[in-house]
Amino acid sequence: MSDQDFVIVDEEKDSEIPQEKENRTEDSRKEVVKDAEKEREDDDGYEKICFICHRPESVTGKMIDLPNHITVCPDCMQRSFDAMSSSPLDLGKMMNMPGVQFLNLSDLEGMQPEAKKIKKKKEKPKEFPELDIKNIPAPHKIKARLDEYVVGQERAKKTMAVAVYNHYKRVATNTMDDIEIEKSNMLMIGPTGSGKTYLVKTLARLLDVPLAITDATSLTEAGYIGDDIESVVSKLLAAADNDVERAEQGIIFIDEIDKIAKKKTSSQRDVSGESVQQGMLKLLEGSEVEVPVGANSKNAMVPLTTVNTKNILFICGGAFPDIEEIIKERLQKKTSMGFNSELKDTYEHDENLLSKVTVEDLRKFGMIPEFLGRLPIIFTLKGLDKEMLVKILREPKNAILKQYQKLLALDEVKLDFDDSALEAIAEKAMEKDTGARALRAIIEEFMLDIMYEIPKDDNIGEVTITRAYIEGTGGPVIRLRGQEVPALNG
Secondary structure, X not given: OHHHHHHHHHHHHHHHHHHHHHHHHHHHHHHHHHHHHHHHHHOOOEOOEOOOOOOEHHHHOOOEEEOOOEEEXXXXXXXXXXXXXXXXXXXXXXXXXXXXXXXXXXXXXXXXXXXXXXXXXXXXXXXXXXXXXXXXXXXXXXXXXXXXXXXXXXXXXXXXXXXXXXXXXXHHHOOOOOOOOXXXXXXXXXXXXXXXXXXXXXXXXXXXXXXXXXXXXXXXXXXXXOEOOOHHHHHHHHHOOOOHHHHXXXXXXXXXXXXXXXXXXXXXXXXXXXXXXXXXXXXXXXXXXXXXXXXXXXXXXXXEEEEEOOOOEEEEEEOOOOHHHHHHHHHOOOOOOOOOOOOOOOOOOOOOHHHXXXXXXXXXXOOOHHHXXXXXXXXXXXXXXXXXXXXXXXXXXXXXXXHHHHHHHOOOOEEEEOHHHHHHHHHHHHHHOOOOHHXXXXXXXXXXXXXXHHHHOOOEEEEEEOHHHHHOOOOOEEEXXXXXXXXXXX
């Protein structure tokens, strides 16, 4: 009889378990919904800031809420627990000691200045196209797109198109069999203002990959004042919205690479020259590096993540001033007598002298052989002559003249430039010797008065910039709607 009773009890108990479980699940679901609704009500549109390290929630991850509206990030909370657990003091005993009073959280509110509020960014769905060999544009298509934005530099554009196409074929197929394809890292050599940075920006926009542009002048050996070498990778990670996989398929452009050449006459430790080249070897070749998330330098308050650089394309650029003298010296080593003799001034006025650069010339300049070996594709950009500067003003898709014409078109005014005026602007830019950068500054100077005066008069319909205006001997030709009037004073 007792056995039967036990069976009945057990059956009743079992029959109640699913119902109880269902009730508990429903209660917990309601609690979660209630908490989410409360969180939405309390959301004021600003990010929560960690009370200790002052980093926002978008960088640290979900905050821990403490009483009196104090929020602490998980990193700082963990470090606090670690410090307490490793402390030789027994906090449990101290709680009961007479005269010992622990800090009240309400007292913390006035102890630190209030952190600056950061507005929450509206979340946009990230749609990163998957890299597929069929989607990679062919070299002739890459060059055609570069032609739309960059004038001249045909050899450089063709070299870049082929190198980038081969690199992303390697990344997309992940070829790691018996025949391993090496990276197509590039070194661009060209005078200032010849379009090095602009080429890379256009390339990254065309391929829709993250791009980080950094300056080698700020890089120093680890432990010294300046940016660590890994900071170039952390900039790429930031450009990829902290998406490691996307960052590992990006492009890093290191400008002013000639500034980390070996210092020839320096008795001090070369912390910004050869040592930086040595430190960059592992990055260029491909290795796993730990980089800070949301900061440029490593410190105790910043979380780290690992990025593999084997599929990151590195493009280095530099003006390499005075390298022409090294090239000239090498070319003039031939005998000055006999049938094969050459005059000493043969290469004195050679406009294409830079294109004759070799790895040996770069090594003499101060770049170490191991560094140059990891940049297999070396090409040069020509200095800009007057004809190229005129084309830069007029032809590219976003040419400077087209920008000003669009600005005045918004005021229903037509803007024209005489051919002679463009030549005058190019001549002035040649005098400054800063390449295409000088064009914008010159046009800004001459367009200032026009942009100021035009909105005053609704009757003005057309403005023509003349050579006389550029040279300061006359003014622009102003036409009212349907008639011509005397030129304004410049």
